[in-house]
Amino acid sequence: MTLIRNPWTLTFISAAVAAVTACGGGGGMSTTPLASATISTTVMDGLIQNAVVCLDTNGNGLCDTAEVQGRTDANGQVTLTIPADQVGTAKLVAMIGTDAIDADTGPVTTPYTLTTPVGRHGVISPLTTMVQAKIDADKAAGKTTSADAAATFVQTALTLKVSVFDNFIAKRNSNADYKKAGDMAHGLAVAAQESNCGWSHSATSTTGASSSEKESETEAAHQNEAHIHSGLLDKLGTVQSVDFSHSACASGMGKSCDDYIKTQVAPVSLATCTAPPTTSTVPTTPTTPTPATPATPAGSAATGKTLYAANCVMCHGANPALNANKIMKGANSPSNILGAISSNAGGMGMLKTTILAQQAADIAAYLANPGI
Numbered sequence: 001m002t003l004i005r006n007p008w009t010l011t012f013i014s015a016a017v018a019a020v021t022a023c024g025g026g027g028g029m030s031t032t033p034l035a036s037a038t039i040s041t042t043v044m045d046g047l048i049q050n051a052v053v054c055l056d057t058n059g060n061g062l063c064d065t066a067e068v069q070g071r072t073d074a075n076g077q078v079t080l081t082i083p084a085d086q087v088g089t090a091k092l093v094a095m096i097g098t099d100a101i102d103a104d105t106g107p108v109t110t111p112y113t114l115t116t117p118v119g120r121h122g123v124i125s126p127l128t129t130m131v132q133a134k135i136d137a138d139k140a141a142g143k144t145t146s147a148d149a150a151a152t153f154v155q156t157a158l159t160l161k162v163s164v165f166d167n168f169i170a171k172r173n174s175n176a177d178y179k180k181a182g183d184m185a186h187g188l189a190v191a192a193q194e195s196n197c198g199w200s201h202s203a204t205s206t207t208g209a210s211s212s213e214k215e216s217e218t219e220a221a222h223q224n225e226a227h228i229h230s231g232l233l234d235k236l237g238t239v240q241s242v243d244f245s246h247s248a249c250a251s252g253m254g255k256s257c258d259d260y261i262k263t264q265v266a267p268v269s270l271a272t273c274t275a276p277p278t279t280s281t282v283p284t285t286p287t288t289p290t291p292a293t294p295a296t297p298a299g300s301a302a303t304g305k306t307l308y309a310a311n312c313v314m315c316h317g318a319n320p321a322l323n324a325n326k327i328m329k330g331a332n333s334p335s336n337i338l339g340a341i342s343s344n345a346g347g348m349g350m351l352k353t354t355i356l357a358q359q360a361a362d363i364a365a366y367l368a369n370p371g372i
């Protein structure tokens with residue numbers, strides 16, 4: 001396969017082809033098929049069977065029904081046939097549900113998602129996911145970081161001697177450096193699952209739900225995953241220090257090793273755990289009802305939304321739920337927002353006269369309910 005070095009060139013060519021096709025008469029959408037290409041990938045923590053892998057054309061971090069997708073086989077592999085012009089421009093996402101099986105640890109009990117940056121399709125692993133998380137975090141801070149630079153960052157943080165894009169499973173039995181890459185990947189996978197909000201999502205587990213329910217559940221799951229990925233980026237050093245030669249891991253990856261990892265790596269603390277949409281089941285009344293009156297001053301989420309768009313979007317992105325630059329720390333926490341401003345985090349000091357207690361309360365209310 002020819003590696004496309006400059007996706008833009010190709011995008012322009014394909015736009016031109018599309019325009020010609022559209023004006024070419026015949027009234028058909030079916031003429032002049034663009035060249036297609038196949039890309040193969042392997043999903044791994046251990047090799048993962050039955051993961052849904054897709055080309056994330058719209059970049060929302062999800063596998064939508066309109067996107068080319070497939071499921072991995074027992075070797076964690078899947079091959080997708082995609083328009084040739086998308087090989088160099090879209091990233092792959094793997095949704096691992098409770099219908100997936102990890103060759104190292106067995107049936108997956110807590111769902112999670114993995115991804116890999118544009119143009120790096122060979123492997124989708126927790127390591128490649130951290131590369132994309134680094135790219136996303138930098139992008140939210142207004143910085144463009146290449147996949148290579150982000151990979152170096154992750155590799156360095158985990159003190160790995162091998163590329164994070166390599167297939168560590170293929171080489172871990174004969175090479176200690178790849179064994180370590182596999183250990184780090186598993187540490188991250190366990191931390192990601194441990195950080196799950198305690199409710200179950202899988203790409204196919206929503207049998208019986210309406211398609212809109214499925215969609216919003218998927219969206220909610222994704223918001224949590226985005227928080228988890230960016231939170232894990234801050235934990236690379238902690239994962240790096242986990243001792244995989246501990247007796248709990250002596251017999252390989254398994255429950256005792258996973259439990260040990262959990263004692264070493266705290267879950268990502270999610271400012272808000274996006275709850276799945278309520279189902280028809282009537283919820284039991286909580287024993288401790290949430291107080292009706294929040295701390296003063298009360299915030300208006302609607303006002304907060306407007307304030308966010310005017311003052312925060314440029315650095316924290318249009319969708320706060322993606323937690324760019326830790327914005328979700330401000331959910332329900334005006335004091336955190338005001339603290340970030342007074343400590344001039346990321347240059348936020350300039351907001352000192354604009355965002356006062358009331359505005360911070362409004363934005364905090366909006367962040368706690370970004371879906372409004």
Ligand code: HEC
Nearest residue numbers: 311312315325326327329330336337340345346347348363
């Ligand atoms: C000029 C860019 C910029 C603007 C504008 C900005 N922020 Fe930030 N903010 C940042 C950066 C960068 C960080 C991350 C600093 C870090 O990584 O510790 C941050 C961090 C935060 C945090 C997390 C603080 C913590 O405890 O780690 C909150 C909450 C926050 N911003 C809220 C807001 C709100 C609300 C607005 C709009 C009123 C806003 N920011 C506007 C750049 C900005």
